[in-house]
Ligand SMILES: Nc1ncnc2c1ncn2[C@@H]1O[C@H](COP(=O)(O)OP(=O)(O)OP(=O)(O)O)[C@@H](O)[C@H]1O
């Protein structure tokens with residue numbers, strides 16, 4: 332069953348792990364990238380969201396360490412734009428390496444330094460780091476990159492964007508010239524690819540020839556709706572569509588707080604995540620969502636990239652994202668590993684041009700839908716109640732209720748009884764008043780690219796950072812206040828050597844998907 336992996340000359344210890352993880356066959360990006368990366372070449376790998384890019388670079392990284400003489404030095408750095416992704420990638424690397432002595436350690440801001448140092452003393456061969464915290468360690472002398480043989484930029488276009496480029500320059504500059512560099516992402520805008528080539532030696536570019544940028548397992552639609560009506564429409568959609576797990580992306584941290592509070596007020600099980608929360612809170616929220624203790628995650632773009640949470644059936648763009656690439660990553664939190672998913676985007680009338688820009692990027696039309704009316708929502712909720720009732724009848728597990736049912740039937744009309752049962756089971760649309768502050772629409776602003784490449788001295792200024800400046804045409808900005816336009820990673824929006832907040836708890840992720848074909 333694992334022959335195709337074996338044909339890629341992958342070591343038996345890793346094949347055993349793949350078997351354990353339920354991977355039977357390489358995905359296309361794995362089949363193409365693994366031989367190139369294992370041959371030692373620099374490369375850029377671009378493939379749709381949820382198609383296994385982590386193992387596409389992870390397996391070659393492990394093979395290289397296995398082939399090298401044993402060493403106590405860090406041999407591979409994997410850079411990640413967010414803390415949660417760093418944790419997830421380290422965990423996937425440790426799964427892949429479970430039958431080897433190789434260890435991957437996540438290194439990110441918000442985590443207790445002492446604890447990190449203790450773990451570093453155990454000499455992990457791989458660190459998966461957010462740039463800010465890695466630089467802290469470099470400056471303290473607690474991490475040296477002089478023995479690095481491979482560096483991976485996961486979400487490479489994001490890492491090479493304005494908000495990270497100075498950090499990346501610094502990190503790259505501390506690694507040996509001979510290092511192998513691997514870049515992966517689902518999106519790779521041209522100007523960023525050009526910039527990337529400054530860090531790469533004769534790279535092989537592997538781009539999966541997908542017809543579409545977004546995966547066709549994701550059904551995509553949009554609803555034109557004024558900002559003040561978004562929340563009620565969202566509730567109706569949640570009632571109608573009954574997601575297993577849903578992620579709602581909003582534009583600002585304030586909105587995360589307001590929308591998640593409002594959802595809770597109306598009886599939904601929701602929590603919010605953004606970069607201003609403590610790491611302990613961020614960890615708890617992500618863990619609860621992975622464990623399905625909560626069904627709805629309200630997030631800024633901090634959760635847009637890379638997160639692999641099984642069971643996310645629905646993504647809602649409550650607000651359009653700041654840049655079109657974000658759309659691809661946000662909707663890509665569903666439809667992963669061969670599963671299907673649904674993505675609904677709210678567009679206020681004045682933002683329709685932005686939607687067209689997204690459509691041009693993804694080379695597909697996003698289907699327009701009408702907002703469900705209150706009576707449609709009620710009808711939908713009734714249908715759900717009926718389905719649940721019929722399901723209970725068909726399951727036959729109501730024996731202990733039979734006696735009471737018979738007594739009721741002898742006193743009341745059967746239709747009246749069933750109707751009352753449906754009414755009680757129906758979650759009628761809740762109109763509890765909530766407070767959501769109105770947001771200004773996005774607007775197009777043309778901005779010029781400000782140079783590129785190694786040694787380019789653009790300073791990152793997070794108080795002013797307003798997103799990508801590489802491509803004026805595809806870049807949109809919010810009219811909202813500056814603070815709202817900062818990139819919300821929780822790690823980038825800060826200066827090096829700021830004191831850190833305390834302790835975190837590492838969530839576990841142990842969801843393995845069966846083989847899938849994409
Ligand atoms: N060959 C395989 N067979 C089965 N499952 C796989 C295989 N490769 C990866 N997976 C699973 O597919 C899911 C998606 O993988 P991964 O997170 O690496 O995607 P990605 O391409 O990095 O997506 P994104 O662009 O969103 O970061 C994960 O749960 C992973 O364990």
Ligand SMILES: [Mg+2]
Pocket residue numbers: 384385485637
């Ligand atoms: Mg990924």
